[in-house]
Amino acid sequence: xxxxxxxxxxxxxxxxxxEGLYTGQPQIFVRFAGCNLNCNYCDTVYSKVVSKRxxxxxxxxxxxxxxxxxLKNKQIFETLNIKKPTVSITGGEPLIYVGFLEKLFxxxxxxxxxxxxxxxxxxxxxxxKVIKFCDIVSMDFKFASECAKSFWKEHKEFLNIxxxxxxxxxxxxxxxxxxxxxxxxxxxxxxxxxxxxxxxPSIDKNVAEIQSLYNLYTQAKKIIPNVYLMIQMHKVYKxx
Numbered sequence: 001x002x003x004x005x006x007x008x009x010x011x012x013x014x015x016x017x018x019e020g021l022y023t024g025q026p027q028i029f030v031r032f033a034g035c036n037l038n039c040n041y042c043d044t045v046y047s048k049v050v051s052k053r054x055x056x057x058x059x060x061x062x063x064x065x066x067x068x069x070x071l072k073n074k075q076i077f078e079t080l081n082i083k084k085p086t087v088s089i090t091g092g093e094p095l096i097y098v099g100f101l102e103k104l105f106x107x108x109x110x111x112x113x114x115x116x117x118x119x120x121x122x123x124x125x126x127x128x129k130v131i132k133f134c135d136i137v138s139m140d141f142k143f144a145s146e147c148a149k150s151f152w153k154e155h156k157e158f159l160n161i162x163x164x165x166x167x168x169x170x171x172x173x174x175x176x177x178x179x180x181x182x183x184x185x186x187x188x189x190x191x192x193x194x195x196x197x198x199x200x201p202s203i204d205k206n207v208a209e210i211q212s213l214y215n216l217y218t219q220a221k222k223i224i225p226n227v228y229l230m231i232q233m234h235k236v237y238k239x240x
Contacts, residue, residue: 007100008033008054010047010092012065014073017088017116019232020138020198021167026076027088027116028069030062035093037120039147041171041202043232047092059103063111070113086135090118098126105133121158121168122151128161137166141184145175146206152183159191167196172213173206181216185223196226203231 010031017025033047033054042048057065070077070085077085087108094101094117105115114135119127121139131137139158144150159166170176170184181199188195199217201208208216213229220227 004097004100006056006058007097007104008050009057009062010054012062012069014069019200019230020169021196021228022086022116022136022138023230023233025086026073026080026082027086028066028073028113029088029090030066030094032089032091032094032097034096035091035120036096036122037093037142037147039142039171041146041173041204041206043204044092059100059107062104063107066108066113067111084112084114086114086116088116088118093120093123095119095123095126095130098123098129101130102133105130109133119158122154124154124157124161127158131161131165134162134165137162139166139168141168141170141180143170143176143180145177145180146171146173150180150183152187155184156187156190159187159195163192163195167198169198169200172199172201172208172216174208174212175206176208176212176216178216178219181220182223185220185227189224193224194226195224196228197224198228198230201229201231 010033012030014028017023017027033050035048066087108115115133116136117134118138120142141155142151188197201213217229
């Protein structure tokens with residue numbers, strides 16, 4: 001894949017991580033435009049496609065914007081004793097621009113930033129090219145119940161590549177099947193029982209019943225130890 005000179009980006013901003021194991025951590029976010037999937041529960045629907053709203057930026061332009069936001073919010077990082085601020089690379093699906101990411105990630109590491117990659121866990125060949133740069137991989141498991149098909153083979157291979165850096169999120173709706181959660185836990189167990197699994201109930205639409213959430217949680221917990229039930233805090237507090 002060619003190392004693109006520019007890539008489509010919707011926004012670069014400072015905020016606090018709203019989901020997963022690092023909820024509450026201040027981060028600088030870079031949201032890429034475009035995705036290889038089309039899930040019903042997507043909370044950034046606009047990012048599925050590359051529209052005229054997207055700006056084609058070079059690595060240097062992105063780095064400059066990131067560094068400006070870091071300096072603007074430096075006191076927050078210092079107050080929390082964060083010596084290496086984290087940049088969240090999100091989308092859409094950022095790994096579709098892996099040639100560009102290789103250059104961006106190299107520059108970010110040289111500037112002293114940690115890299116937090118948010119991904120749908122399907123583009124395994126692309127992950128191999130950038131995993132050495134990543135400090136944290138936040139990976140979604142995608143289910144046929146909401147995303148048209150499942151990606152068990154891809155997810156397992158993806159986890160095997162990222163296993164020492166990864167945690168898994170599963171969005172839970174009223175359509176989520178117990179077997180999907182059991183299969184997810186089984187795949188994680190086959191790679192490493194240390195990998196955390198976060199069950200993330202949707203709060204926008206197709207909300208699951210509390211008894212269903214409890215059942216999914218307890219069944220997963222029987223298979224692997226590190227299972228968590230966590231909502232998306234940025235949605236509750238209406239943050240970016």
